[in-house]
Amino acid sequence: MIARARLLAVVATVLAGAVGIISSTQTWLTVVLNDGAKHSLAVAGADAIPVLAPLSLAALALGAALSIVGLVLRYVFGALALAIGAVSGILTAQVAFARPLSSVASTVTTATGLTGEKAVSDLVLRIEPTLWPAVTLFAWIVLVGAGVLTVVTARRWRGSGRKYTADATTPASAATGPAASRPHDAIDSWDDLSRGDDPTAR
Structure with missing residues (x-):
């Protein structure tokens, strides 16, 4: 929501x-x-x-x-x-x-x-x-x-800064919790692109 x-x-x-x-x-x-x-x-x-x-x-x-x-x-x-x-x-x-x-x-x-x-x-x-x-x-x-x-x-x-910190220190396979389990929305895809990740590759 x-x-x-x-x-x-x-x-x-x-x-x-x-x-x-x-x-x-x-x-x-x-x-x-x-x-x-x-x-x-x-x-x-x-x-x-x-x-x-x-x-x-x-x-x-x-x-x-x-x-x-x-x-x-x-x-x-x-x-x-x-x-x-x-x-x-x-x-x-x-x-x-x-x-x-x-x-x-x-x-x-x-x-x-x-x-x-x-x-x-x-x-x-x-x-x-x-x-x-x-x-x-x-x-x-x-x-x-x-x-x-x-x-x-x-x-x-959700704070973008905390998300970037978690991504930098935690392997993708170890990500847990609500932020990792909920579906990506359009804003998340934009954030991924700003880090150099391609959301379409998933």
Whole structure:
């Protein structure tokens, strides 16, 4: 059960970060201009929320490192994942539901050359969201859940450092106990590869 919790926390954190990175390049909002012809402009996620890509990269890095760190860093990384998910979720929800003018201002200014809140506001007829803000918001909810799961179960995860020590001092034929008898999971296979062992050779 704890092995599943660890795997779930790692996979959920990595997936949330990956969705955030992909989403940052996709169209989040369509701006219809009040220019007679009603031209439209596409606003990418990274333009709507400038910190979207950096926060997503941070979440992805946390997930990649979470499976190999010690107890203290598990708590730190879990708390960071929770914080990143909460902050990103709030910012994404604002864009998805409130659609503030600030989320499209830079795109409108780049396309038209107009600056200033009033000038941009007068030019924007309406702002229409795509599905990407909702998809990304769900990813941040998953990240928050992964952070909570990490903090709650971190102490019961098997320590990588102790595993490496046992492997270095104990012959494989002499390995006993729960750690030796339980099935390998995906995280264990990754740990084996990092030591130079090929788990597919078993």
